[in-house]
Amino acid sequence: MTFEEAQRLCNIAFSPQSGEPQLCFRGRIARARHIIAITRDADKRNNLELGIEMLRKMQGEAARAATSAASLWASTNLDRDSNEVYPPTCQCEGCQIAELQTQAADALAKAGQHFHNLIVPPTDTNPIQPLLLDPKQEAKSLEETKAWIAALREYEAAKNALGEHIDWASIYGGKKYIE
Numbered sequence: 016m017t018f019e020e021a022q023r024l025c026n027i028a029f030s031p032q033s034g035e036p037q038l039c040f041r042g043r044i045a046r047a048r049h050i051i052a053i054t055r056d057a058d059k060r061n062n063l064e065l066g067i068e069m070l071r072k073m074q075g076e077a078a079r080a081a082t083s084a085a086s087l088w089a090s091t092n093l094d095r096d097s098n099e100v101y102p103p104t105c106q107c108e109g110c111q112i113a114e115l116q117t118q119a120a121d122a123l124a125k126a127g128q129h130f131h132n133l134i135v136p137p138t139d140t141n142p143i144q145p146l147l148l149d150p151k152q153e154a155k156s157l158e159e160t161k162a163w164i165a166a167l168r169e170y171e172a173a174k175n176a177l178g179e180h181i182d183w184a185s186i187y188g189g190k191k192y193i194e
């Protein structure tokens with residue numbers, strides 16, 4: 016395995032490829048997800064979902080070829096840094112979208128955890144007295160509420176940066192209880 020060949024395979028897997036705009040696999044998938052989030056056209060959404068599935072397969076194959084070429088090259092060039100064949104972390108337009116999507120997903124997961132802490136009682140205590148209603152746990156309850164709201168703000172900021180609408184009703188359980 017030559018350095019050039021390993022590097023070529025790594026670039027295919029992890030760097031922007033031809034097209035307009037030039038995006039890597041990760042970036043193309045992130046951009047497609049973003050378009051799904053903002054479009055009202057159901058056919059377009061379905062086509063993009065199919066496109067994402069195809070891109071994921073291609074991404075997986077390219078990544079497998081790249082990493083096996085890279086480790087093969089590294090195994091015969093022990094005096095070199097094994098990371099040398101990999102391109103620098105991609106900064107394409109799609110990867111910037113991917114970063115924001117990750118921030119939004121992480122913030123939402125964090126919000127869910129704090130909300131869970133508030134309303135689901137610990138297993139060894141009164142099953143009908145969640146933290147939220149426990150008078151002895153007022154400080155802890157307030158702390159969890161603040162952390163929950165802070166996580167939702169983080170989520171909101173990431174979605175705003177993406178320019179994606181937030182369906183708050185779906186965040187709060189997917190159902191409107193009061194019309």
Ligand SMILES: [Zn+2]
Pocket residue numbers: 030031038039040041042105106107108109110
């Ligand atoms: Zn990228």
